[in-house]
Amino acid sequence: MSWLADWAGYLPQMMSGLSVSLMIAAVSIVVGYPLGLVLSVMVSQKNLILRTIALAVVEVGRGAPALVILYLFYYGLPKFGIAFDSITAACLALIWNAAAYSSEIMRAGIQSVARGQREASNALGLSQRDTFFRIVMPQGMRSAIPGLMGVAIQMFQGTSLAYAIAVPELMKSAYNIGSEDFNYLEIFVLAGVCYAVISMPATWISVFFEKRLGQHT
Template sequence: MDLLTLSLPSLLGGLAVTVLLGVVSFALGSVLGGLVTLARISRHRALRVAAAAYVSVFRGTPLLIQIMLVYFGLPQLGIQLPPIPSAILTLTLYAGAYLSENLRGGILSVDRGQWEAAGSMGMTYGRALRRVVLPQAVRVATPAIGGRFVSLMKDTSLASVITVVELTRVAESAGSSSFRYVEAFVMAGIVYWLVNTTLSVGQEVLERRMGRAYT
């Protein structure tokens, strides 16, 4: 208990950084994922190929490698980024690849007749996508998107390898200074669990509300 009392200010500070990394990366990744989704379903082959290559690279390689490449590799190209921006950039690119597939799956799940009905009403492709298809696709993809947000919050722990003082890094420091690693990492694990449980509950509430809108 004394370790918790002594580490509480640091834990709260680490939690704030963890939430910052997760929320900002998810928000930016959602925008990026939406753009990549549009490229994946585009009529232009070059856009589809480029988007598919991006998704393949970021889904097919470990996030830890990506973080280290951005933080340690970009300086060789003359681009120097501090730890937190490096972590946010990598997490955004990583999340964007997965979120684009979640959104694409939602769009593909919408019956083709919805497109045809929108076209028969004189809607352009863009308007049909925005007003008819996307609302249905987002509803279908919400569970997967929510799950990706929860996973992303846990993935922020990897930012500790590039000296970002988030929750895992704080637990590591508390454990090394007191030689009580079990207690330190259990405390961090409980905080992660509380955060992600809150997100999961919020996701369930959102799903119920979206479900009522279509009943």
Template sequence: MDILTDWIEWFPRVYPGVLVSLQLTGLSLLFGMPLGLILAVMAETRFQPFKWASFLIVEIGRGLPALVLLYMLYFSLPEVGVTLTSMVTAVIALSWSTGAYASEYFRAGLAAVPNGQREAALTSGLDGWNGFRHIILPQALRISTPPLASLAVLTFQASALAFMIAVPELMSKAFEISSTTFKYLSVYVFVAFIYGILTIIFLALTTLLEKYLNRHMQR
């Protein structure tokens, strides 16, 4: 079949783009998830400057589309003397967006931990940070895992937007091939197939993580 022959021929050309997409996704999750947890904790504190800082960062990250964040950082910052590479810009923008959404999931997870668990931590002598780290946080993470897993998949899919600022990821490689072969349908079906396979792998890994957390919490 001609289409399979084309896909086999194109794969070495799109493979570097797949690696860049995975690298961009990994870095965005590596920075975005901890940022979301920090923002969630800041939002729950009684220290008002922390609460307002968290509110501002989250609302900007959730209110602006990821593409707008990409453009704002990549094209606007040079006007104030700050120039970032396209990859660094993409990581910052997607981490910001990921962190903003993750913070809401973390907040929901923290709020879902029964008050009895908090009281048990206090009676066990685990107050403050120790109680939070050993009792509250593990349960909140288990509760937050399913929506965070979906967010990780969305972050991977959003990495395609980095094509707009010249990051050489998967969509960029697809555009290069389609521009020379003019086989737009075959090229973009091929890319959709790759995104679909990687998304399934992401979901499988997050399912395994959720099962691990459930077993850990039941011990």
């Protein structure tokens, strides 16, 4: 019970860090997903230059650890005269990460649309643009929803890496509180609970959508 009493006192300070974590995650998703869609389309192009550029961006974003990308933006770019504050660097790193992962999920969803539907739309006289935006993309995005929700959870949890560059997010707030009395066990357990309270319901929603989509299919 003493832990619960202590947690009640810690929570107001933790909430400021949690709000920063949620903000960074929201920016990475809102900006990263549209970029992911653009990359997924570029990867599918016949133009070798566009395809190569998109593949490079996607593979680096997926292959390099998010912490490495974070350090690249915060510590690496100032060497070339490009400096970002810690929150901006964290947002940019997770945007790249979100775009890279979501692009592959979206590309898989788009490719899952039956070829016959494209042929039917061509027979009806629809242009390639209309076929993609009115027929292919809506169905592809629908099947990509569970995967994209999983990436969103990953982005929220990934905000904890921003602690490494002193972003005042949830983990940084937890560390600051713990350093006051060195009661790190209690405060880090509370931080884990805060992450779980948001991540677990999001996971359940993702599973629900996946089951509904499976039943519909």
